[in-house]
Amino acid sequence: MLQGKWFSALFGIVIGIVLGTAGGGQALAQGTIKVAYTDPLSGPFAQVGDANLKQMQYIIDYINAKGGALGKKFELVPFDNKSQPSDALIALKSATDQSMPFIMQCSGSNIAAALIDGVNKHNDRNPDNRIIYLNCGAVATELTNEQCSFWHFRFDLHVGMKAEVMVRALPKDVTKVYLINQDYLFGQSVQREVKTYLTKLRPDIQVVGDELIPLGKIKDFSPYLTKIKASGAQALLTGNWGPDMNLLIKAGVDAGADLRYYTFYAHLAGGPTAIGVGGDNRVLAVMPFGENVAPEIGNKEAEEFAKGFRDKHKFDFSAAGFRTIFEYLQAAVNKAGSVDPTKIALAMEDLQVKDFLGFDTKMRKADHQIITEYFVGTFKKGVKYDAEGTGLGWATSATILAKDVDQPNTCKMKRPSAS
Structure with a gap:
């Protein structure tokens, strides 16, 4: 009898250790909401990836200071894809191995196409460990038309x-x-x-x-x-x-x-x-944004936000759309009440958020294409904020509202059975 009790106790301890080890990575992952970010951080296009990374971190610090989502902070985890689809897929594998709910990529529609395919296949095989692809700038039109995916959300206008x-x-x-x-x-x-x-x-x-x-x-x-x-x-x-x-x-x-x-x-x-x-x-x-847009429309908060980045990094803040992404994530995670990617994806569909300029935006359910305002900027002298110390900057020569950039789509989306 004592031997049986001893064995049961020992068995319980072993199972506890095993479960603790197995769940430890997941528990740690749940401490923050991790977003894998993959773009060129080396090679000829490294300047683009590096500028994106700095702007994203600035935005995440702001979102986290505003409470993050569900009391959790967002954490950006960068991966250098060297402008190669194969390296982006390695980043995807690392992200899914760590149960990250999001992967973000901006530069290269060929890489985006590979990620859409890779995310689709992974999510089909792993319904308990899905991931959402946040597209912050890969804009080939077909990505939200013929190649559209339930797991892919594009936060920039398409070509x-x-x-x-x-x-x-x-x-x-x-x-x-x-x-x-x-x-x-x-x-x-x-x-x-x-x-x-x-x-x-x-x-x-x-x-x-x-x-x-x-x-x-x-x-x-x-x-x-x-x-x-x-x-x-x-x-x-x-x-x-x-x-x-x-x-x-x-x-x-x-x-x-x-x-x-x-x-x-x-x-x-x-x-x-x-x-x-x-x-x-x-x-x-x-x-999607120029530093002189905010003062031109009299938005002091947006102007100070952009100026805060310039003062810290000494180059222009151009990534208003990145802030919109994290505001969508914040709203969708809170709406879903969960960090489960399927629930977040469903919460993001047809979600409407005012961007930091005060304009209305919408994540269209039919193809997961954001509909947002856009601008035409002319590089010239005489603006309030010059660009990169050149003495010239981007004056807004046209503003196009979201309703005026909308175009029909041909997406025939396959939705997950769980939804």
Whole structure:
């Protein structure tokens, strides 16, 4: 009898140790709400990933100071994907091994496509350890159309929306344009959508050049500028980002090309420095935020928030959309009353949040595409906040409300059986 009691007690202790060991990682993971972040933190596009990381951490510190979600703080866990889908999938595996509820990625629609597929497969196989993919900037249109996923939420406008904004911003005196884009999923999407909206909205415009360039490989764009100048183009339209954008416009300004530049990403870190004073009143960016938007609309809180980042990091705060992401997460986690990814995903559908500028935004249930305002900024002198110490900054030349950027979708979403 004593032997039986001793054995039972010992067995209980062993089981307790085993369960404690097995649950220890999960218990630790529940101390904070971890968000895996994977983007290029090394290589030619490292400046983009590093700028994103600094802005996200600034935002998370603010959200955590406001109470986080369910009394828990958000924690950002960075992974360098070196601009490679394979490395992003390694980051995904690390995140799921640690039972993180979220993985976030911004740069590279080819990487986004791989993550959507990887997250779908993981969640199908592991219904008790699902993960949500938060897309903060991979914007190929098809990602929320043909490739849409219940587990994927995009917090930036897709290429089709941005292309429409860009084409509508072209002045009537521009009748000849040249297109240069990066030769991968995103750049091909830009090429296609810009042509579509030129045909639809500006049939008077002639495309006098159209090129796709290898991603991150071109160091000298002067031969391209020679062709652009010879074409008679009045405007260069590009979705290029990182060094492919910065070096392209720098080459044009240095060559004295009589061009206007219409871009998606000239406002991001490194862009203003590369453009320099030669770009005065000649470069436009389709953007989710510019530092002069807040003072222009009289929003003191947003202005102070952006200024606080600039004072700390000495470069511009451009990531208003990142703050919107974490405000959505905060609202969805609190609404779900849980850190369970399925419950959070359901809570995020059709959620409406006012962003920090005071504009209405909505996460559309049909395709998990955010619908939000957008701006067209012109790089020029005479603004309140200059960019990167250049003496020039982004003046808002157009504001497009959420209702005016909305476009139909073709998503046929497969929803999880648990929902």
